[in-house]
Amino acid sequence: MKNKLLAALMLTFCCANVASAETITLIPDAYVDVAQGTLVRGKAIIVDGNSIVDIVPTESVSSDARVVRLDGKTLVPGLIDAHSHVLLHPYNEISWNDQVLKESITERALRASNHMRSTLMAGFTSLRDLGSEGAEYADVAVRDSLHKGVIIGPRLIVAGKAIVATGSYGPKGYADHHSITLGAEPADGADLVRVVRDQIGRGADIVKVYADYRWGPNGEARPTFSVDELKTIVDVAASSGRPVIAHASTDEAMRRATLAGVQSIEHGDGGSLKTFKLMREKNVIFCPTVAAGDAISQYRGWVKGSGEVPARIKQKKTSMENAIKAGVTICNGSDVGVFPHGDNVRELELLVMHGLSPQEVLKAATITGAELMGMKDKLGQIKKGYLADLITVEGNPLEDVSVLKEVSFVMKDGVIYKGAK
Template sequence: MQRRLIALSVNLIVLTATSFAQRNDTAYLLQPDRVFDGQQMQDKWQVLVSGNRIIAAGKPGSFSTPDQVKTISLPGQTLLPGLIEGHGHLFLHPYNEVSWKDQLLKESRAERTVRAAEHAKATLLAGFTTLRDLGTEGAEYDDVGLKQSIEKGIIPGPRLIIATRAIVATGSYGVKNEIPELDLPRGAAEADGKEGLIREVRTQIGKGADLIKVYADYRWGIGDQAMPTFTLEELKTVVEVTASSGRYVVAHASTEEGMRRAILAGVHTIEHGSNGTPEIFRLMKEKGVAFCPTIAADESISLYNGWKPGSDPEPERIKQKRKSFRQALDAGVMICAGGDVGVFPHGKNWIELEKMVEYGMPAIDVLKAATSGNAALFGWKGKVGSIQKDALADIITVQGNPAENIKTLEQVKLVMKDGIIYKRD
């Protein structure tokens, strides 16, 4: 019942967003070589779009077309639902450009918002028509205005699902400094205990959060070792209050104990999960908790730290990520496609999908995860992530067949969102 309530509430969010968008009454008949419908490849399908909806999809002659229709021939191309980024930070940019600390301390919120607008555009043009943004990292509630600006057609960008500030335990997160009396930016909202967490969850929801993100662990142990932050009871409080609004909770968790507490508390997805174990992933499967591995972020940070693939031994961080991802697949855990983009460049979201294939997930399953899988996980099943009648017209095409070569996603030829064409090469 709780998950049904969440799905209904999130559907209202996406439908409201659509109502603000610029209207487009043009009808298009798209004729690619093949269509990935969100589940499987369909040869020689055509797709009819009118306004902001898919009207029909199927083989030629299986549906009628209106007299006034614009036909777009797409020889050699595969048509897919717009891709869905499951873990992004539009208010961050790669740490090899400016460190996370300096982005918080030396970039104004005005600058960060302008950057975020550019990042949103790059995301859309890369074929990712929906993005789940999991925290502004010190930019307060500026993602609310960014989302509204996209919905109103002021700037181009993907549909946004936003977490606003995220929640951390006091003292566990933020810019480290050697002068205790200095009050430096935290990067997220600090809250503790039942009353404090109830107040913070309700505040973030009231300000516009579509979901709540908590940090179930972080590098606050001795020697910056990652350790659990919130108690199990605190996490249960966050989940209970969030669920009462029809929303869900995601948890940053990389340690075995942090993951265990978050799973038992009832979070919707685990983000990162680098040190999961077979037992932990079996528990995730049992409880219906999905896993967002963020492989691309781990690889990017290793590269920034000097790792040279091909000549240097693989860092322990990468070995562990490969191991945990394999264990999650073996346990049958639902995989969320999300790379923690912002740690690496916006517009290169496809890196995560390529890494998922490299780490052992079949390409067709990666495509499912990045479309219909993420849509179902986020409560948008049948609205986005699928090529089917009445779905929103979020559509992309690529040259070639991404089920055979995932790297074709690097070169998107056409991007349509809400029935409006934003890119056509």
């Protein structure tokens, strides 16, 4: 009884200021056609339930319609961050080791509800969450609580526990007689079949594997799985209709994961031009997570404009140059959690700094993100029949992605969470 009462109170608290889904006509100054890279003016977007049901000339709007005028605003599809960790918070607040070992799963889930709200209010209406980082299947619970209306936040697909090779992952440095909670689930060889199936059975939407990790003789990153092992993971996941994504920072791990058939490569710091060309050939998407490396470097005392630029930042610059030259598809995935939730636009700004145009970056954060969410035909664009995930900003994000830092209106699934009511 107490649990039911608590759930009811949480639902009331979270949803008290949220309008119900209904027929709404939105009239902005312009909306962004992401596919064409243009601003469209003189149009009204009609939302019914959770979908865009029509786009009509402004002058044809019925006087009986419920109209939300977004004067001076540009309407943009809800943004998508394809690499997030809602169960983590910045490492300069508390280290990753201490989050895994000292924070209870309950605390981490409660923090995640705050992270979800902050992210939604920043204009990100969808997330791929890539690993619970020692919090078991708390990410599945967060996703399910979102579906039930207990909390508010972006649409969420989750990986549950990531898969790592035995002995490769942390926390490390403890005496052998201690049993330490790991940040992911070890598995090898034939046991990979059981682990992938178990994760799927426990609610994972996607499967994440660490194709390499820092387990070399001197702590350097080295590949952790063979191509055959990675193929086993991909084949088992594919049988259930789920994709596999791979953490890979070394060129060899990226190559192996690409040959195995993963959906995306995360990080890719050491990617060569040859490997990025292979990724393009195999239609593997690159998720560079530039913001994570940038944030960690700053936490470790490096400040832009002073001192020596860290090798990690230089390496990322080279990998981005290779990726762009190879023509590989690049998504927006920030690794948020390493830095504060709600500051996700940091990745978009850094992608521009690393050579993408604002139009390419906006596409990475909408159309490409929708593909990774498995929703490319109903998410990521302002089109009839698509889900009503919409935000507004002042200015033109096709020219300056920084305008996305100031979001004044947020609608997800036809419900207004921020802005005009």
